[in-house]
Amino acid sequence: MGKSAWWAVVAMFVGLTSGACVEREAVEPVFARATAALTSASVKWINGTYTSCLDRSGSWSVRVAGSDPLDHPPLSVVRNDAACRLAITEIVGDQTYVATPVLPLGSTYEAQPSSFALSGESTAFYANAKLDDASFASDFQITVVQSDEPDVVDVGDVLATYVTVTGSAVALAVLPPNYVISFAGATPLTIQMDATKTVQSVTGSISLTDGTRTGQQYVVDATLGASPSYAQVEVAFTAGIVGGRSYLISGASPSIPASRLELTGSLATAVVRTIIVSRTVGGVLGFQLFRISFKAP
Numbered sequence: 001m002g003k004s005a006w007w008a009v010v011a012m013f014v015g016l017t018s019g020a021c022v023e024r025e026a027v028e029p030v031f032a033r034a035t036a037a038l039t040s041a042s043v044k045w046i047n048g049t050y051t052s053c054l055d056r057s058g059s060w061s062v063r064v065a066g067s068d069p070l071d072h073p074p075l076s077v078v079r080n081d082a083a084c085r086l087a088i089t090e091i092v093g094d095q096t097y098v099a100t101p102v103l104p105l106g107s108t109y110e111a112q113p114s115s116f117a118l119s120g121e122s123t124a125f126y127a128n129a130k131l132d133d134a135s136f137a138s139d140f141q142i143t144v145v146q147s148d149e150p151d152v153v154d155v156g157d158v159l160a161t162y163v164t165v166t167g168s169a170v171a172l173a174v175l176p177p178n179y180v181i182s183f184a185g186a187t188p189l190t191i192q193m194d195a196t197k198t199v200q201s202v203t204g205s206i207s208l209t210d211g212t213r214t215g216q217q218y219v220v221d222a223t224l225g226a227s228p229s230y231a232q233v234e235v236a237f238t239a240g241i242v243g244g245r246s247y248l249i250s251g252a253s254p255s256i257p258a259s260r261l262e263l264t265g266s267l268a269t270a271v272v273r274t275i276i277v278s279r280t281v282g283g284v285l286g287f288q289l290f291r292i293s294f295k296a297p
Contacts, residue, residue, distance in 0.1 A: 045092050046144065047071055049102070053084035060086075062142070082135040088127070088144070091116055097124055105142060107134045176286040177279045178211030189258055197268045197296040205255040206292075208277070215277040215288065219246045220260050224274045226291065233287050237276050249277075263294060270295040 044066045050056040055078055061070035071092070077084050088103040090096050097116035104110060113128040132141040183189045185207030192200045219240030224232060240246045247260065261273050275290040 043091055043093050044068060045070055046088055046142075047090040047092065047096075048075070048086055048088045048105070051085040051087065053086075054078040054081045056084065059089070077136045080135065080137050082137075084136060086131070088114075088129055091127065091144075099127070103127060103129055105129055105131050105134075107131055175213055175279070176288040177213050177215035177277045179208040179215070179277060179288060180211060181275075181290050182207045182209065185255060187255070191263065191267070191294065193267060193296055196266070198266050199263050202258040202261065202263045205257050206261075206275070207253065207255050209253050213279060214252075215249055215279045217246055217248050218254075218256070218275055218277045220256075220262070221245070221274045221276055222262070222272065224276075224289075224291070228289075230287075233276060233289065234285065236274070237278060237285070237287065240276065261292075261294075267294055267296040 043064045045061050045063045045068075047059060047061050049059050056076070059072040060075040061072040062075040063070060071090075075086075077086070086105040088099055088105065090098050095118055098119060099114045099116055101114055103114040107130060109128045109130050113126040115123040116125050116127055117123050127144055129142060129144040132143070183206060185205060187204040189202075189204040189206055191202050194200055219237050221236045221240055223239075224236050228236070237246075245260075247256075256275065263271060263273075265271075270293045272291065272293050275292070277288045277290075279286045279288075
């Protein structure tokens, strides 16, 4: 998997189908879409199981990309079958990664993500998932969040959905900082929105827990893309210093106040902030990046 974290939000939209010989209406996936490319092999489909479902049992598959034959019959659920329980057992790319434990699909993310690994091998990544409508009354969506770091997807019950990518941009032999990010520190990050998904207030802070390499300074950036080069990171970091968005790090395990994220306006579509943490050795900079996407649930 490499050292860089990776993520994907996979949206599976489901439409109604019926036929002359069908006694119950069913909802079935009509397409699946990955909103970000993975840095490892692309996900092709997801496998799971039915429990206590009308007219359904055993295993299902739902396609994310490609046209290779699925492992199991396509996912479908009888309309309004609120007692039906779905769970993810495997994520399939070029190889099949098995969930431990099996990842249940409910209306909120699980309290802890599941680990995924090739059979007999160590953990390759972590994932969490949820349904937007567990009653199956109408079209529904499955959201899957994946990362190399469990803290990245351990989002819990929050007012806005956090999808975080941690990565590195390294110059020469300078290794970047290796903090661990958390939104649930002493003062958890909280976003209040109104009915139009417009930000009303942002309080709390983001916590960075020290690793073996700490940084001296960080910048909050709103311009970087998902996979920036070292040169692009350096430009954004310098612009942050010039623009007054840089902050010195003093003491262990620093906190980043919510006000420094400058979150305003609508979160109906994702708003991205990248925290760039620098470490200087002999005048050469190494960077650690935390790319955070804020979006209303």
